[in-house]
Amino acid sequence: MLKPLDGLVGKFGDVWMLVARVFVGLDLAFGHGWFKLTHFSMFQGMVSKAFPVAPVFAGLAVLAEVGGGLLLALGLWTRLAAAYIGLELALAFVMVHHGDLQQGGLALMFVAFCLAVMAHGPGRISVDGK
Secondary structure (H helix, E strand, O other), X not given: OOHHHHHHHHHHHHHHHHHHXXXXXXXXXXXXHHHHHHOHHHHHHHHOOOOOOHHHHHHHHHHHHHHHHHHHHHOOOHHHHHHHHXXXXXXXXXXXXXXXXXXXXXXXXXXXXXXXXHHHOOOOOOOOOO
16 A cells, blocks of 8 residues: 555665654653753652662663663664663653553653664664664
């Protein structure tokens, strides 16, 4: 049914992956993780309601979102970064958002994107270049 788009997607697949990685990675790093980093004590207080060792889990979450988001955007250690981000956000969905799609739906979308990147790789236009 979408046969005319097959050539377009195939021809520009690496470009689409680059655009998606950059937008998602930078949004994760600066739209979500940066606030947690710059307001760490407040974020740690929120995390303490769901996790027993709040400073550790809060730090790992900030590392996943800021560091992992930047790695994702660059396409550096992409599959590892996507796995780490996906795990962190899956835990956040279950433990912090209590499985509520109204509150945690965005976390699930990030998890789905990370699964796609883990399956397909970063594309040729990346530092990993695969």
